[in-house]
Amino acid sequence: MPRKTATARRAEVLEETLTQIRALGMAAVRVADVAEASGVSPALIIYHFGTKENLLSEALVHACAQDLSTLDSIVAGPGSPAARLLAALDWYAPSGPARGWTIWIDAWSVALRDNTLSRVLTDLQRRWIDAIAAVIDDGVTAGLFPLVDSVAVAGRLTSYLDGLAVRSVVHRSRPPRRELRSGIIRQLAWELSVDPAVLADP
Structure with a gap:
């Protein structure tokens, strides 16, 4: 199976963030939950998005x-x-x-x-x-x-x-x-x- 590109992986993380928002509410979403559901480490999400606030903001833009x-x-x-x-x-x-x-x-x-x-x-x-x-x-x-x-x-x-x-x-x-x-x-x-x-x- 070909390795996913960074762009594809990023889109998956944003989609999973939106899923978590719908299920839990934006205030309750945790980076750890998004990471686990996406199959990546929390450190990788922080590396790409910097903070939880940036992750939520980019997820909204994506939506x-x-x-x-x-x-x-x-x-x-x-x-x-x-x-x-x-x-x-x-x-x-x-x-x-x-x-x-x-x-x-x-x-x-x-x-x-x-x-x-x-x-x-x-x-x-x-x-x-x-x-x-x-x-x-x-x-x-x-x-x-x-x-x-x-x-x-x-x-x-x-x-x-x-x-x-x-x-x-x-x-x-x-x-x-x-x-x-x-x-x-x-x-x-x-x-x-x-x-x-x-x-x-x-």
């Missing part, structure tokens, strides 16, 4: 990589700005397939006392906001939306969906997908000062 790649494809893809904007928000929303919301909410809690994780979360959130703001700017350029502070609008929209995610995960009260979509359209129409009909995608 978000595919969703961010999909988001980039949505915002740069075909369709009107309104259609792409709704698709991006659908992807972000707690009823959609994007991200492991349980991990994100867990990470928010741990980040209150972990500066490394807090910085990573801030960077990841900024990437979501910038991508959504870019589509809003496309709509402004096309004359579909009025001139707005797109970053501020994207920040408020993602905060709205973050709140719904907390309710969905913590309180187990998830609105039906159709109701959630209607709420997104109403909120977006209010933020952009447009008729909701303008946002109806094909």
Whole structure:
């Protein structure tokens, strides 16, 4: 059997870290547990990641990589700005397939006392906001939306969906997908000062 590359081994460790986070919670994960489940020594994990905090942060980035790649494809893809904007928000929303919301909410809690994780979360959130703001700017350029502070609008929209995610995960009260979509359209129409009909995608 060929020897695994360092990149492959690193990805395995990050995947196992995510498994441990889902099972135990981010605060309870130990390097020793990840090492044992991954079949490597704790010293090797510390060699590659430095600290437990770095390991958790890189695991979170690893978990978000595919969703961010999909988001980039949505915002740069075909369709009107309104259609792409709704698709991006659908992807972000707690009823959609994007991200492991349980991990994100867990990470928010741990980040209150972990500066490394807090910085990573801030960077990841900024990437979501910038991508959504870019589509809003496309709509402004096309004359579909009025001139707005797109970053501020994207920040408020993602905060709205973050709140719904907390309710969905913590309180187990998830609105039906159709109701959630209607709420997104109403909120977006209010933020952009447009008729909701303008946002109806094909």
